[in-house]
Amino acid sequence: MRAMVLHRQKEPLVLEEIDEPRAGDGQRLIRVDCCAVCRTDLHVVDGELPKPRLPVIPGHQIVGVDVKSGARMGVPWLGWTCGVCPYCTSGRENLCDRARFTGYTLDGGYAEHVVADERYCFAIPDEYTSEEAAPLLCAGLIGYRAYQMCGEAKRIGFYGFGSSAHILAQIARADGREVYAITTQPEFALRMGAVWAGGEAPPEELDAAIIFAPVGPMVVSALAHVAKGGTVVCAGIHMSDIPSFPYSLLWGERVIRSVANLTRDDGVRLFERVKTLRIQTQRTVYPLDQANVALAALRSGDLIGTAILKS
Numbered sequence: 001m002r003a004m005v006l007h008r009q010k011e012p013l014v015l016e017e018i019d020e021p022r023a024g025d026g027q028r029l030i031r032v033d034c035c036a037v038c039r040t041d042l043h044v045v046d047g048e049l050p051k052p053r054l055p056v057i058p059g060h061q062i063v064g065v066d067v068k069s070g071a072r073m074g075v076p077w078l079g080w081t082c083g084v085c086p087y088c089t090s091g092r093e094n095l096c097d098r099a100r101f102t103g104y105t106l107d108g109g110y111a112e113h114v115v116a117d118e119r120y121c122f123a124i125p126d127e128y129t130s131e132e133a134a135p136l137l138c139a140g141l142i143g144y145r146a147y148q149m150c151g152e153a154k155r156i157g158f159y160g161f162g163s164s165a166h167i168l169a170q171i172a173r174a175d176g177r178e179v180y181a182i183t184t185q186p187e188f189a190l191r192m193g194a195v196w197a198g199g200e201a202p203p204e205e206l207d208a209a210i211i212f213a214p215v216g217p218m219v220v221s222a223l224a225h226v227a228k229g230g231t232v233v234c235a236g237i238h239m240s241d242i243p244s245f246p247y248s249l250l251w252g253e254r255v256i257r258s259v260a261n262l263t264r265d266d267g268v269r270l271f272e273r274v275k276t277l278r279i280q281t282q283r284t285v286y287p288l289d290q291a292n293v294a295l296a297a298l299r300s301g302d303l304i305g306t307a308i309l310k311s
Contacts, residue, residue, distance in 0.1 A: 002289070030113065032109050033130040034064075036138070056106075059108035074137045079099075135281045143167055146210045153206075155178045157179075157206040158183070161194075162213075167281065182221075183197055183198075207227055210235050281306060
């Protein structure tokens with residue numbers, strides 16, 4: 001099969017013909033239809049996430065067809081957990097110390113086939129095409145987990161407005177929330193449901209904020225814009241250093257917290273939700289062998305919405 005392979009971090013992926021993987025017990029062999037490109041893929045390629053399994057095939061927003069059953073399946077970032085540690089047995093499998101991750105410590109979906117643990121695959125709602133559904137497998141899932149951490153916040157700030165934010169803005173609007181987008185793409189944010197978008201301080205005090213961009217100073221900015229008792233949620237797996245800030249910004253029972261990975265329950269809840277709330281994903285499609293071009297567009301900030309690789 002064809003695959004885009006990462007041999008060394010900070011170097012381009014290489015298109016190769018490699019052996020098709022074989023599914024073992026409890027695994028599915030999936031013929032990849034498409035794989036959405038995630039900023040986490042960029043962190044892996046650019047060396048910002050340490051110690052990937054090399055060589056590795058990136059990609060963890062996979063939609064394809066199970067070769068045996070013909071069922072359409074989605075494969076997310078979380079690819080395996082031990083099931084027996086205190087985190088796994090307390091409903092926090094996303095924190096498992098032995099967890100394995102698709103496209104990082106397991107081969108992913110920048111390929112024509114992928115093998116995945118059947119316990120960590122999701123059925124894709126019939127209402128969505130594969131291209132429409134692919135961004136939901138991480139941008140949607142991680143974003144939804146971050147969104148739930150905002151509680152009942154009425155006014156939510158989105159810092160950065162890319163793949164995840166444009167999905168969550170639609171959910172927030174359906175829930176009667178107001179999204180204030182701090183972004184360099186204000187027109188896109190307004191089109192996706194934000195009530196205000198711009199590059200400076202929002203015009204209203206926020207009840208919560210989600211940091212989608214991997215930019216540490218945005219945490220400090222968000223704290224300055226969030227009301228007392230509000231929460232700032234860091235939704236990325238990697239972020240530049242957060243600079244020091246005066247305690248007065250945190251005082252008033254404001255909270256800073258991170259989102260780490262996802263649980264299978266997150267996936268169940270999101271896919272149930274999007275069956276009744278039709279999410280429109282903004283996509284740019286690239287052929288598989290143009291994965292480096294897609295990553296470059298994401299890296300430069302030129303990409304609007306989500307890049308999709310077609311096998």
